[in-house]
Amino acid sequence: MHIGTTLTNYIIETQRQIQGATGEFTGLLNDIAVACKKISGLVDKGDLIGVLGSAGSENVQGETQKKLDVITNEVFIEALAHNGHVAGLASEEMDEIYQLPADAPRGHYLVLFDPLDGSSNIDVNVSVGTIFSIIKAPEGVTRPTPEDFLKPGARQCAAGYCLYGPSTMMVFATPQRGVQMFTLDKDFGEFLLTHEDVKIPADTSEFAINASNSRFWEEPVKRYVDECLAGKEGPRGKDFNMRWIASMVAEVHRILTRGGVFMYPVDEKMKAQNQGGKLRLMYEANPMSLIIEQAGGTSTTGRERILDMVPQDVHQRVPVILGSRNEVDRIVSYHAN
Numbered sequence: 001m002h003i004g005t006t007l008t009n010y011i012i013e014t015q016r017q018i019q020g021a022t023g024e025f026t027g028l029l030n031d032i033a034v035a036c037k038k039i040s041g042l043v044d045k046g047d048l049i050g051v052l053g054s055a056g057s058e059n060v061q062g063e064t065q066k067k068l069d070v071i072t073n074e075v076f077i078e079a080l081a082h083n084g085h086v087a088g089l090a091s092e093e094m095d096e097i098y099q100l101p102a103d104a105p106r107g108h109y110l111v112l113f114d115p116l117d118g119s120s121n122i123d124v125n126v127s128v129g130t131i132f133s134i135i136k137a138p139e140g141v142t143r144p145t146p147e148d149f150l151k152p153g154a155r156q157c158a159a160g161y162c163l164y165g166p167s168t169m170m171v172f173a174t175p176q177r178g179v180q181m182f183t184l185d186k187d188f189g190e191f192l193l194t195h196e197d198v199k200i201p202a203d204t205s206e207f208a209i210n211a212s213n214s215r216f217w218e219e220p221v222k223r224y225v226d227e228c229l230a231g232k233e234g235p236r237g238k239d240f241n242m243r244w245i246a247s248m249v250a251e252v253h254r255i256l257t258r259g260g261v262f263m264y265p266v267d268e269k270m271k272a273q274n275q276g277g278k279l280r281l282m283y284e285a286n287p288m289s290l291i292i293e294q295a296g297g298t299s300t301t302g303r304e305r306i307l308d309m310v311p312q313d314v315h316q317r318v319p320v321i322l323g324s325r326n327e328v329d330r331i332v333s334y335h336a337n
């Protein structure tokens, strides 16, 4: 498809190529695009409309919610709950599965989402994003249970994110069709295709990790980072650069654009608190893993492919190591030693 085509046209065209497609999936992606455009508007206006700062509440993971965490969650629900494309929703900001109103038409999909990823950055005007994962609902289900959502990431029908940065960009992946990027033209309110079939370079000399946790890291992570920091004189024989934005969406976007490695590994501190990782499997790690793999990269916990994990809980946390293939393979081999 040509660069500049609208997201709406892109999904209608793609639907045409799929035999038996009913338009429901097209409708769902359109609902998500509407939600993301609204969120983009709120993020843009920020302080002008009083949406920054804390909400004074906590989510299920005990994290302080920002006002915008709560508002964007509502925007997402409002955009998806009434159009007959989904049978239920799950979100980082809701303890329980969201059940549709009794009179709302039911669709064939379930959506899991992180309405505002990187929300600790919102008050300092640094990029944030929305992440979503789409799976099939069990046939005929009208009140889905958590078990209905607990499918390995490999079974996602599609996944994507919207990055609210200097530009607002929608990026999505479907299992056989790779990764496409769209940029929001705010003058006429449409996402336009700007990058088709994005591929991540297999090699890189840039990594991202929160180094303040280094004293808790496991041996393989310590070894990898130490070798990078040793630069030209070390075993890697080249200098590395480091970035940490603290918004996974912005981090993944950088990796899709120029390669790199992103790590939020499990560490001794998390283990002592019985936590499997920092990032959430169902609405952060799985969707990002589908995108990364479709772009030719690798996504792993260090010990297993994230998309193969059998989820135990909607809010489960996992270690995440993703990005340029050769580099991530090296980190996996350090874990195997």
Ligand code: AHG
Pocket: 063, 092, 114, 116, 117, 118, 119, 120, 210, 246, 247, 248, 249, 251, 264
């Ligand atoms: P969220 O704002 O949805 O809770 O997610 C933030 C995540 C992720 O986007 C980012 O990579 C990481 O947490 C940042 O963690 P640190 O604060 O430890 O840097």
Ligand code: MN
Pocket: 114, 116, 117, 118, 248, 284
């Ligand atoms: Mn998040």
Ligand code: MN
Pocket: 069, 092, 114, 115, 116, 117, 118, 119
């Ligand atoms: Mn969030």
